[in-house]
Amino acid sequence: xxxxxxxxxxxxxxxxxxxxxxxxxxxxxxxxxxxxxxxxxxxxxxxxxxxxxxxxxxxxxxxxxxxxxxxxxxxxxxxxxxxxxxxxxxxxxxxxxxxxxxxxxxxxxxxxxxxxxxxxxxxxxxxxxxxxxxxxxxxxxxxxxxxxxxxxxxxxxxxxxxxxxxxxxxxxxxxxxxxxxxxxxxxxxxxxxxxxxxxxxxxxxxxxxxxxxxxxxxxxxxxxxxxxxxxxxxxxxxxxxxxxxxxxxxxxxxxxxxx
Numbered sequence: 684x685x686x687x688x689x690x691x692x693x694x695x696x697x698x699x700x701x702x703x704x705x706x707x708x709x710x711x712x713x714x715x716x717x718x719x720x721x722x723x724x725x726x727x728x729x730x731x732x733x734x735x736x737x738x739x740x741x742x743x744x745x746x747x748x749x750x751x752x753x754x755x756x757x758x759x760x761x762x763x764x765x766x767x768x769x770x771x772x773x774x775x776x777x778x779x780x781x782x783x784x785x786x787x788x789x790x791x792x793x794x795x796x797x798x799x800x801x802x803x804x805x806x807x808x809x810x811x812x813x814x815x816x817x818x819x820x821x822x823x824x825x826x827x828x829x830x831x832x833x834x835x836x837x838x839x840x841x842x843x844x845x846x847x848x849x850x851x852x853x854x855x856x857x858x859x860x861x862x863x864x865x866x867x868x869x870x871x872x873x874x875x876x877x878x879x880x881x882x883x884x885x886x887x888x889x890x891x892x893x894x895x896x897x898x899x900x901x902x903x904x905x906x907x908x909x910x911x912x913x914x915x916x917x918x919x920x921x922x923x924x925x926x927x928x929x930x931x932x933x934x935x936x937x938x939x940x941x942x
Contacts, residue, residue: 736886751797758932786885790878
């Protein structure tokens with residue numbers, strides 16, 4: 684086993700041909716630019732390692748997969764800084780997953796929100812612990828879950844997607860499975876074991892077939908997807924820099940600091 688860090692808050696371990704990328708930024712794994720780039724760097728490292736045959740993205744923080752983008756990264760910075768962060772999360776992450784050449788599995792333990800949902804759905808397979816919860820709370824902050832406008836209607840249907848995206852309400856793992864948003868629910872205590880087992884199944888398949896087959900699969904299901912998420916990134920950036928959105932974000936950030 685090798686265990687290293689690509690960022691202080693990203694743990695990277697390889698064992699049995701599987702690279703496990705763990706988010707480790709307490710208390711909620713909020714994503715800032717360095718952390719997003721750390722995840723992307725870990726994916727690129729796994730792609731380049733011939734001994735790695737599959738990847739698992741998980742959390743080292745109990746009951747929290749990822750709360751999404753760090754609000755302090757959105758409230759106040761210059762528009763160019765926000766655009767860089769969002770483009771890395773939307774386009775940089777998508778490109779890293781497309782070029783991975785190996786199956787990726789998300790193991791969602793606890794809460795996944797906003798950008799945490801983006802991270803999970805970038806993977807090929809999503810497993811969730813029984814206590815996992817999901818949601819798109821961006822609308823309550825005056826911003827948009829823009830990337831999810833692209834893929835969520837295709838996964839669960841237009842009308843159900845609209846409800847989740849525009850109410851911002853959380854929903855549990857069983858509902859996520861019923862909607863087809865995740866593959867299945869497993870007991871919390873077995874989540875990482877099951878994710879590693881499934882990754883091991885993919886890792887045992889012929890390497891060339893997985894690489895070529897995954898590339899062909901991505902081409903067929905994601906035609907024009909990258910252009911549309913690029914547009915979604917711009918939609919997000921345009922609304923997040925408005926005075927109304929900035930006021931809500933600052934209020935939310937100040938409440939968080941006061942706790």
